[in-house]
Amino acid sequence: MTHTDFEQLAAGYVLGALEPDDENAFQRHLEGCTVCEASVRELEAVVGKLAYSATPVEPPPSLRAAIQREVAAAARPRGVRATGPAAGAGDVPRIHRRRWTTTLVGRLAVAASIVALLAMGFWNLSLQDQNDRYQQRIAAFEQASRLLNDPAAQTVRLEGSAGRATALVSSPQDKGVLITEDLPALRPGRVYEVWGIPKGESLNEAVPAGVFRPSRGVALVRFELPVTPTMSFGVTEEPGPAGSRTPTSNPVLAGAPTTRA
Amino acid sequence: MRGARAYRALQDGQLVALVAERDAGALEALYDRYGKVAYSLARRIVVDETLAQDVVQEVFLSIWRDAGRFDAARGTVSTYLLAMTHHRAVDVVRREENLRRRRTTDEALEFEPDPKPGVEDDVEAAERRDQVRAALAQLPQAQREALALAYFGGYTQREVASLVGVPLGTVKTRMAAGMRKLKDALREPGREDEAEHPWSRR
Numbered sequence: 419m420t421h422t423d424f425e426q427l428a429a430g431y432v433l434g435a436l437e438p439d440d441e442n443a444f445q446r447h448l449e450g451c452t453v454c455e456a457s458v459r460e461l462e463a464v465v466g467k468l469a470y471s472a473t474p475v476e477p478p479p480s481l482r483a484a485i486q487r488e489v490a491a492a493a494r495p496r497g498v499r500a501t502g503p504a505a506g507a508g509d510v511p512r513i514h515r516r517r518w519t520t521t522l523v524g525r526l527a528v529a530a531s532i533v534a535l536l537a538m539g540f541w542n543l544s545l546q547d548q549n550d551r552y553q554q555r556i557a558a559f560e561q562a563s564r565l566l567n568d569p570a571a572q573t574v575r576l577e578g579s580a581g582r583a584t585a586l587v588s589s590p591q592d593k594g595v596l597i598t599e600d601l602p603a604l605r606p607g608r609v610y611e612v613w614g615i616p617k618g619e620s621l622n623e624a625v626p627a628g629v630f631r632p633s634r635g636v637a638l639v640r641f642e643l644p645v646t647p648t649m650s651f652g653v654t655e656e657p658g659p660a661g662s663r664t665p666t667s668n669p670v671l672a673g674a675p676t677t678r679a
Numbered sequence: 680m681r682g683a684r685a686y687r688a689l690q691d692g693q694l695v696a697l698v699a700e701r702d703a704g705a706l707e708a709l710y711d712r713y714g715k716v717a718y719s720l721a722r723r724i725v726v727d728e729t730l731a732q733d734v735v736q737e738v739f740l741s742i743w744r745d746a747g748r749f750d751a752a753r754g755t756v757s758t759y760l761l762a763m764t765h766h767r768a769v770d771v772v773r774r775e776e777n778l779r780r781r782r783t784t785d786e787a788l789e790f791e792p793d794p795k796p797g798v799e800d801d802v803e804a805a806e807r808r809d810q811v812r813a814a815l816a817q818l819p820q821a822q823r824e825a826l827a828l829a830y831f832g833g834y835t836q837r838e839v840a841s842l843v844g845v846p847l848g849t850v851k852t853r854m855a856a857g858m859r860k861l862k863d864a865l866r867e868p869g870r871e872d873e874a875e876h877p878w879s880r881r
Contacts (some may be wrong), residue, residue: 477715478732
């Protein structure tokens with residue numbers, strides 16, 4: 419494809435109307451092309467304005483109320499006692515935020531974000547594209563649903579230079595699902611690899627758990643490995659398509675399980 | 680939480696920063712600014728009222744959970760929020776193929792010519808709508824149709840090609856030319872640096 423071809427794809431890209439092949443090709447091109455990147459930003463603003471052409475319809479008051487309700491439920495302070503007077507004042511909000519994924523509300527929020535991510539994942543599939551990728555995503559989603567219903571499963575928050583991700587892991591089942599939302603796209607020939615690191619071990623002892631390439635930053639990755647309850651998880655960038663046996667770069671995402679209150 | 684009036688004085692970007700700090704009032708203020716346009720867009724795409732409400736609820740809750748994902752360098756809050764609304768609504772339509780069958784092609788294919796009379800509306804939103812509609816009116820019919828099918832119909836370029844009965848390459852050209860013209864028509868001279876939507880300047 420010539421540069422002019424790519425320039426032309428920018429419109430379909432911002433409208434979300436590209437076929438998967440074009441979309442992947444355009445995304446790869448976008449990483450190295452500042453001209454197209456600028457053009458995408460301009461066109462995204464145009465797409466935002468198009469929303470105003472829809473005939474205005476007043477939303478029902480119940481919608482505002484429903485959003486308020488959900489937000490109030492998530493914002494309600496929890497575990498204030500546990501922080502205690504000894505904790506440094508600066509640490510309190512941080513501890514607070516880290517713990518929330520282990521609560522029921524947190525669990526529901528994770529469930530909601532999985533549904534949202536699944537939706538974003540399917541965004542990339544055209545109607546004709548009901549093939550392997552579709553099947554894989556369904557399988558990952560099913561595994562995620564099972565783990566969400568499993569009281570023994572743990573939620574591990576991963577953070578790093580590549581943004582944030584969530585892993586649901588079950589030590590009794592030796593299974594897990596990693597959910598990423600906004601991972602940067604990879605250069606051709608590179609993959610992301612998931613690792614489990616037993617507590618106290620270095621990165622060199624990391625156990626490989628599978629490789630993946632996100633689609634628009636989103637990935638739902640199913641994996642199986644001997645999970646221990648204190649195991650931490652990380653994601654590195656590795657040469658594709660098979661990944662590496664031990665990590666060859668620093669993790670772009672990493673996280674350890676938070677201890678339950 | 681502060682009083683509603685205090686939030687109204689804040690710009691969109693400041694509201695999002697407060698949302699990131701778990702300020703529920705800031706999220707409500709964002710909803711008061713963009714809830715209606717987001718809902719109108721979702722209704723236009725998914726038609727069904729309940730599904731449209733689900734879409735808008737998901738959008739605002741996702742901003743609540745992940746306000747940190749908003750990147751001011753990439754665009755305005757309104758672009759971000761309405762793009763998310765569009766993505767999710769289109770996704771619903773793609774999954775629920777029967778929604779498409781429920782509406783006639785005419786409904787799906789065109790940008791609406793005029794608002795229904797007597798609709799209560801925000802002055803600034805109305806201005807913006809007039810501006811966008813005027814820009815759309817300048818496009819050749821074939822380009823407008825291609826954009827409408829993608830934007831409101833949620834059709835991919837290949838699907839648009841088969842609906843309209845033209846080659847895929849033609850659809851690509853039409854969308855690219857249409858978007859380019861819209862961009863030029865909607866350019867706001869001297870306002871490029873103003874990152875926020877006019878509503879934030881109340």
